[in-house]
Amino acid sequence: MDLTNKICIVTGAASGIGLGIATRFAQAGAKVAIADLNLVAAQAAADGLNAARAGSAMAVAMDVTSEDQVNAGTAAVVAQWGTVNVLVSNAGIQIVNPVQDFAYADWKKMLAIHLDGAFLTSKAVMPHMIAQGSGAVILMGSVHSKTASPLKSAYVTAKHGLLGLARTIAREGGQHGVRSNVICPGFVRTPLVDKQIPEQARELGISEDEVVKKVMLGQTVDGEFTSIEDVAEVALLFAAFPTNALTGQSLVVSHGWFME
Numbered sequence: 700m701d702l703t704n705k706i707c708i709v710t711g712a713a714s715g716i717g718l719g720i721a722t723r724f725a726q727a728g729a730k731v732a733i734a735d736l737n738l739v740a741a742q743a744a745a746d747g748l749n750a751a752r753a754g755s756a757m758a759v760a761m762d763v764t765s766e767d768q769v770n771a772g773t774a775a776v777v778a779q780w781g782t783v784n785v786l787v788s789n790a791g792i793q794i795v796n797p798v799q800d801f802a803y804a805d806w807k808k809m810l811a812i813h814l815d816g817a818f819l820t821s822k823a824v825m826p827h828m829i830a831q832g833s834g835a836v837i838l839m840g841s842v843h844s845k846t847a848s849p850l851k852s853a854y855v856t857a858k859h860g861l862l863g864l865a866r867t868i869a870r871e872g873g874q875h876g877v878r879s880n881v882i883c884p885g886f887v888r889t890p891l892v893d894k895q896i897p898e899q900a901r902e903l904g905i906s907e908d909e910v911v912k913k914v915m916l917g918q919t920v921d922g923e924f925t926s927i928e929d930v931a932e933v934a935l936l937f938a939a940f941p942t943n944a945l946t947g948q949s950l951v952v953s954h955g956w957f958m959e
């Protein structure tokens with residue numbers, strides 16, 4: 700799978716899964732914009748990629764919940780490299796709480812980052828993709844796009860919603876060669892997951908070891924975390940796939956936690 704000279708924007712790429720995808724895309728020949736709330740970390744990530752292959756990365760300051768910042772960041776990428784071929788809408792956070800204790804402000808923040816962020820970034824890149832007659836919009840879903848777990852009402856709701864957005868973009872984009880797909884990872888050991896382990900242990904009244912072994916990995920076929928590299932390979936497949944045959948889909952990569 701080759702992305703030579705493809706212009707890619709990956710949101711939330713200063714850390715975790717997004718950084719892994721940006722790294723894999725750069726290895727496949729892409730030019731990658733590391734778009735993140737945390738500009739210092741985004742710049743460090745871009746510097747790391749440029750050290751391996753000069754000119755392969757740029758850092759972009761972007762809060763995906765701000766239409767102005769999304770549009771300005773996208774414009775900066777287009778000014779630097781001319782267009783956008785691939786978007787990975789990946790920025791995300793997690794907040795866990797039972798519904799009755801879930802602060803309304805936290806609910807709105809979760810939907811804003813996951814859903815508004817995916818919508819605003821898709822909206823910003825689509826004119827460029829339509830103009831060139833091709834493009835790939837990849838949304839970062841989750842196993843929680845397909846099923847639910849306790850304490851995660853906002854996350855589950857948002858991740859289910861992304862399936863609808865991707866399918867709509869696939870329908871609207873088809874005639875322009877714009878494809879849209881969703882990646883649905885199981886648990887991946889990133890800062891987002893590390894933060895949840897003690898929180899879930901507290902809420903569920905079990906040990907941190909039980910959270911990992913039972914709640915997170917209990918339903919996998921082998922008790923293994925999904926790796927950042929596993930998710931990055933799926934992102935590369937969706938980014939580089941050459942035709943509209945693969946669009947409007949969601950692919951679960953979870954060591955068999957969820958099967959369909």
Ligand code: NAD
Nearest residue numbers: 711713714715716736762763789790791841886887889891
């Ligand atoms: P992470 O915490 O390692 O990285 C998230 C990145 O997003 C950070 O760099 C952060 O600065 C950035 N970010 C947060 N809010 C932002 C905003 N408003 N605008 C721009 N950037 C913002 O998390 P991760 O585990 O790599 O998660 C990445 C994505 O993968 C998320 O959408 C998450 O829901 C999804 N996901 C993660 C897992 C997992 O187990 N880690 C599983 C399934 C899906």
